[in-house]
Amino acid sequence: MPSAGVPPKSRREEYADATRQALISAAGELFASQGYQQVGIEAIARSARVTRGAFYHHFADKAELFDALVGALQEQAAAKVQAAARAAPKAKRISAGIREFLEVCCEPAYRQLVIETAPAVLGTARCREIEEAHVYGLLIDALVGPAGHNEKARANAYLAARMIGSMVCEAAQLLDNADDPVALKAEALKLVESMVGTLTPDKSRSGSARK
Known part of the structure; x- marks a missing residue:
């Protein structure tokens, strides 16, 4: 309505x-x-x-349509990540969001179109714009936590979010041909969550995803 x-x-x-x-x-x-x-x-x-x-x-052309498609896929991904984070206890929201993002990255269409094809068609800069308007934006906000007004904290969160997101995307690609994808996924999540703990202070780890 x-x-x-x-x-x-x-x-x-x-x-x-x-x-x-x-x-x-x-x-x-x-x-x-x-x-x-x-x-x-x-x-x-x-x-x-x-x-x-x-x-x-x-x-205007096929590339412009592809841009809209990637934006739609990233919007859908962000909705899934946000829902997973909100459903988790406050202290576990970042981890829950990352776990859901890995699941999204493992979806064949998302992996092929967003992770593999988009950088070649749209360019790295445009892909980052779309990412940060959706999934990466959620992660940045969650990592900043209560220090969101602090410019340095936001810059650090941006870097951490980019690194964490890259790890998740790379893990999803490796899982496609893994001999034991279940074990590899578990190990990947352990490594990513360890990185979250290393790159963020305790007060940020308890922050929630964007509302």
């Missing part, structure tokens, strides 16, 4: 939103199954059951 004071969307706006989402969903399925380079705009439009004209109404 629309929020109080916000006029409901017109049918044209609802149709436009549905078309945009259909294109993002179709692209996600095709890119995951065939690879980004192998999929053309015509195939995406056909899979979404829209015209090429409709595609270009929403996106």
Whole structure:
């Protein structure tokens, strides 16, 4: 339902939103199954059951659509991480969020599109912008904790979040071909949580994820 004071969307706006989402969903399925380079705009439009004209109404090119797809995947990942953190006891929220992030990174589509393909298509700088608007932003806020107003604390938390996130993503890629993925996952989590303890003071470790 629309929020109080916000006029409901017109049918044209609802149709436009549905078309945009259909294109993002179709692209996600095709890119995951065939690879980004192998999929053309015509195939995406056909899979979404829209015209090429409709595609270009929403996106300038395939790269812009991919950018929107990565943003959507990161938004979904952040929602899962946030839910896991909120469900955990206060002192365990960072660990719970990291564990959930590892689970997300192990999802084939996320690993392929966000971790492996996105840096090559969108560039490292743009990938960082999207990450920090979603999952990494949650981790940074959690690591800063009550010292959020302190510039130095936030800079340290940023560095720690980037390092921890990189470890999680790397672990997810290693798990794909591991002889014993269960054991490797447990060891990876132990190492990441140990790093959290090393990089953050006690008062930050008890901080909660962004609300």
